[in-house]
Structures are given as structure tokens and as C-alpha cells.
Amino acid sequence: MSKVSENIVKAEEGEVFDIELEKDVLEANRKLAEKNRELLKDKAITAIDVMGSIGAGKTSLIANLVQLLRKNYRIAVFKGDLTTTIDAEIIKRYGVEVVAINTGKECHLDSNLVMKALQKLNLDAIDLLLIENVGNLICPAEFPLGSDRRVVVVSVTEGPYMVIKHPFIFMDADVVVINKADLAKAMQVDMHKLKNDVKKVNPEAKVVFTNCRSGEGVSAVSKALDL
Ligand code: MG
Numbered sequence: 669m670s671k672v673s674e675n676i677v678k679a680e681e682g683e684v685f686d687i688e689l690e691k692d693v694l695e696a697n698r699k700l701a702e703k704n705r706e707l708l709k710d711k712a713i714t715a716i717d718v719m720g721s722i723g724a725g726k727t728s729l730i731a732n733l734v735q736l737l738r739k740n741y742r743i744a745v746f747k748g749d750l751t752t753t754i755d756a757e758i759i760k761r762y763g764v765e766v767v768a769i770n771t772g773k774e775c776h777l778d779s780n781l782v783m784k785a786l787q788k789l790n791l792d793a794i795d796l797l798l799i800e801n802v803g804n805l806i807c808p809a810e811f812p813l814g815s816d817r818r819v820v821v822v823s824v825t826e827g828p829y830m831v832i833k834h835p836f837i838f839m840d841a842d843v844v845v846i847n848k849a850d851l852a853k854a855m856q857v858d859m860h861k862l863k864n865d866v867k868k869v870n871p872e873a874k875v876v877f878t879n880c881r882s883g884e885g886v887s888a889v890s891k892a893l894d895l
């Protein structure tokens with residue numbers, strides 16, 4: 669396996685879809701997402717994308733899932749970040765294939781960057797792809813990547829209003845992970861209220877409480893994802 673630092677997908681100048689062309693951009697993204705979906709289906713790869721704010725616990729959730737699932741799946745991880753490979757290196761330590769996707773200034777992954785990252789993998793050697801989006805609860809909702817299921821991680825340390833402030837991303841989620849459950853009391857955040865807020869905007873979503881530091885709840889996340 670090559671070093672993460674030598675195998676980065678970078679958004680080229682001008683490649684990042686222009687915000688002013690919003691409608692066309694979203695449409696172009698959706699079309700490419702369908703292509704990714706077809707390719708992944710063709711290769712029998714289950715793809716899951718993980719969204720959430722900076723510091724919510726996306727990387728630790730993925731690190732935990734990798735440790736839990738690597739016996740049963742050949743796993744690859746795409747790690748979206750603006751310019752760094754810190755998280756990518758953390759995940760790489762667990763012995764899975766990692767492609768860092770550096771978006772430059774862009775605050776979300778798009779299906780074009782995911783397509784480029786897919787070209788860096790031997791897709792015949794992968795069963796499960798975990799995609800960590802850039803830390804952001806807003807625009808990733810509008811940019812499907814072609815994954816089978818979408819996870820949103822929100823932590824109690826972000827306060828009691830994260831769900832009602834960002835309804836769109838939760839509407840679109842298959843699984844919502846409420847992380848840092850061990851800190852709920854100290855933060856005076858009612859986790860069950862957060863869960864109810866999710867259920868209000870998305871009754872179908874499966875909601876799981878976790879502590880990704882200790883690994884508590886991670887197997888429930890895996891079950892909620894049908895893995
Ligand atoms: Mg991270």
C-alpha cells in the first residue's frame with residue numbers, strides 16, 4: 669500500500685463546481701453520483717458516506733467501524749479534508765486502504781472528486797467503502813456521492829440545537845449517530861430530545877447513541893447500516 673501523502677486526490681483550480689451555477693452544478697453532481705453508484709454496484713461494493721460537523725467524531729466512528737468490520741470486509745476509506753491528511757493517517761494505521769481527498773477551499777465532497785478517488789483503488793479488492801465528508805452540516809446534504817447509505821454524526825458537545833438548525837442533512841440520513849453520549853450530562857444536553865428532533869424531520873432514520881472514544885454503540889451503528 670502506498671503512503672497516504674503520496675496518493676491524494678486534489679481539487680484542481682477551476683475544477684470545483686462554481687456556486688453561481690448552482691442549479692447546473694447540483695444537476696451535474698447528481699449525474700456523476702449516479703455513475704459512481706452504478707460503478708460501485710457493478711463491483712459489488714457497499715458505500716457509506718459519513719457527514720457531520722468538525723469534531724463531531726466522524727473519524728473516530730470510522731476508525732471504530734474499520735476495527736469491527738475488517739474481519740468480514742475488505743475496506744477502503746476516502747477521507748475528505750481541505751488540505752490535511754491527519755485523519756487519513758489515523759485511519760491508515762488500522763491497515764486499510766485510504767485515499768485522502770483534499771478539496772482545497774471547498775467545504776464538501778462532490779461526486780467528481782469521489783469518482784477520481786475511485787480510480788485510485790483496485791475496486792475488485794474492496795467490498796466496503798467508507799467516505800468521510802468534510803466537516804460541515806450544510807452543503808453535503810445537497811451533494812450526493814453515489815453511496816448506498818448516508819450517516820450523520822452529531823455530538824452532544826455541539827449543544828442542543830444542532831438538529832433543528834440543520835434539518836436538511838438529517839432529512840437525508842439513513843442513520844444518525846448521536847456521539848459523546850457519555851458527556852451529555854456534563855453538557856446538559858438531553859440526548860432523547862436530539863433523537864426526537866431527528867425523528868420529527870425524518871421518521872425513517874435509525875438513531876444510535878455512541879461513545880466513539882470507548883467504542884460503545886459502534887456495533888449498533890454497524891447493525892443499523894445492515895453491515
Ligand atoms: Mg475527522
Ligand code: ZN
Pocket residue numbers: 774775776804807808
Ligand atoms: Zn460546501
